[in-house]
Amino acid sequence: MNRRARLSHYLFFMLPAVALLAFFVIYPSVRTIYLSFFDESGRPTLNNYVEVLSSRDTFNPSGFEKGFPLGTLLHNLIWIGIHLPVSVLLGLLLAILLRNMPSSSFVKSVIFLGMVMPMIVGGVMIRFMFDKNVGVVNLFLQPFGIDSRTWTAYPDSALFSLIFGSIWLWTGFSMVLYSAGLETIPKEYYEAAQIDGAGRLRQFVAITVPLLKPITTVVVTMTLLWELKVFDIVYVATMGGPGGASNVLALQMYTYAFREFNFNRSAVVAVIITVSTLVASVPMIKSSLAQE
Amino acid sequence: MMKRKTVLKLIRIVAMWLVALVWILPFIGVFMTAIRPMDEILDGWWNFKEFNPTLENFAKAWAHPTASLAQGTRNSLVVAIPATVIPLLVATMAGYGFSRYDFPSKKLTFILVILTLALPQQMIAVPVFQILNAFGLVDRYLGLILIHSAWGIPWITFFMRNFFSTIPRNIEEAARIDGASDFLVFFRIVFPLALPGIASAAALQFTWVWSDFFLALITIYSPNKLLATQRIPLMRGVYHVDWGLLAAGAIMVMVVPLLVYVVLQKQYVKGMVGWSLK
Secondary structure, eight states: OOHHHHHHHHHHHHHHHHHHHIIIIIHHHHHHHHHHTBOTTSOBOSHHHHHHHHSTTTOOTTHHHHOSOOOHHHHHHHHHHHHHHHHHHHHHHHHHHHTTOTTHHHHHHHHHHHHHSOHHHHHHHHHHHTOTTTOHHHHHHGGGTOOOOOGGGSHHHHHHHHHHHHHHHHHHHHHHHHHHHHHTSOHHHHHHHHHTTOOHHHHIIIIIHHHTHHHHHHHHHHHHHHHHHOOHHHHHHTTTOSTTTTOOHHHHHHHHHHTSOOHHHHHHHHHHHHHHHHHHTHHHHHHHHHOO | OHHHHHHHHHHHHHHHHHHHHHHHHHHHHHHHHHHSOHHHHTTOTTOOSSOOOOSHHHHHHHTOTTTOHHHHHHHHHHHHTHHHHHHHHHHHHHHHHHHHSSSOHHHHHHHHHHHHHHSOTHHHHHHHHHHHHHTTOTTSHHHHHHHHHHHHHHHHHHHHHHHHHTSOSHHHHHHHHTTOOHHHIIIIIIHHHTHHHHHHHHHHHHHHHHHOOHHHHHHOOSGGGOOHHHHHHHTTOSSSOOHHHHHHHHHHHHHHHHHHHHHTHHHHHHHHHHHHHO
16 A cells, blocks of 8 residues: 555544544634633733733632631642642552551552542542541541531631542552553562572562552642642532632632633643643653653 | 561551541442432431432432433443544554654653643643534534543553554564565454453543533533533532432532453553553
């Protein structure tokens, strides 16, 4: 077959996919970037960025003295700061704990359930866990003399409730990936290390951690993406409240666009989220390019 | 030495079941709340002084006056089924194109997948809304179905491309020598061979469309058209939370992806783990 004939066949199979993507993903993304650089009367401007970045919704310095809200940007960063290390390490720990244990596949399935259910249900579950009357969290805190309350309803605890709830929801992902990763490490490595007199900790640091590195890249990237894009669970559990105390970037964008109908400002927030998610996915793109 | 090993093993077993308990408690809680009347759970669902299980909450959620889940489930199916069939057909073709024509496509499709994974739906929300508005498709399922189809294409293409690379080309070439066109070869020979791969991709795409909330939120507005996930926040109530009702609703919306997971557990996890382990 000559080259031109080949190309036409190729186009026949690809065209529908390319058209749908161009129409509903690529063009809209470009259009959002465009919107972020224009004002409502269509003149080019950087004011949208200035307005959004100096807005108290995004960053609220007085929050450091008066408490939450601190602004969506900081809320997302706090989310990452707590959720990322805890869920990645906990997932690894659980994968090691559950390895080769009787009925561990049942326990793994239970932990993974949070990944299976719709996030909107996940948000209801979080709200439920932290409720004053029906929540199981208070049941555990009572023995320590901590008064029962609906933790998602107070500015000082709303964001942290969501973050810890999301750890419960999403740890299954890193656990399952690390479990699969552990299976790929040959036992001989550990046997050889044992003969050389290496202790368990040394084996873990010298064999397990480096060999799990490709998986860590995936786990960290995916977790970062969720933390930056988190929307459903916040929407249903707190609606970003009370008083913006648990607001996040994705919800801020939605509020600007579909409640206040300010499409230029909402475009700026969307661009901020996208730039950060693209930066977050660089390591994964790099490692996939290196793979042959 | 032997003794120390058994003690360690025992500690591991206890730790494992403690972890399992922590993780499963909220699920038991939601289940208990859903099957018990309101007055029994006011002091916490873990009080069993009285225990009269009932399906009343499920019936109430199913036939809710303002957020009926019966209607929501029907609507979600009307969206999820075509939003699974369309991208599967389109992306299977693209995946075949990528796998059969000389082209360094593996990396390209994979990077495309990562990019769409990274892209927040907020980035397309406003322009997509404007496009649908221009075509009179706001508050119509067709618009939502098309967005979901586009959104699913990259990963299904990647998935199917890799599947096709494992199917030998001999059969197709034999058919071609007999005079069959590319089109015929694809639909008569390749497509049936690819059915196992298509089935698992379909299951995953279906659960993702079913679980979606944001895209539905920005495209569907009429109360009687809302999808199942959109009705959950509406069940919360304004002044007090009817936990029994909300728990029953949450369970019903969760059941569909849960079933898919139980039936396709291996493929499900493989789909998530696959690319990281190659």
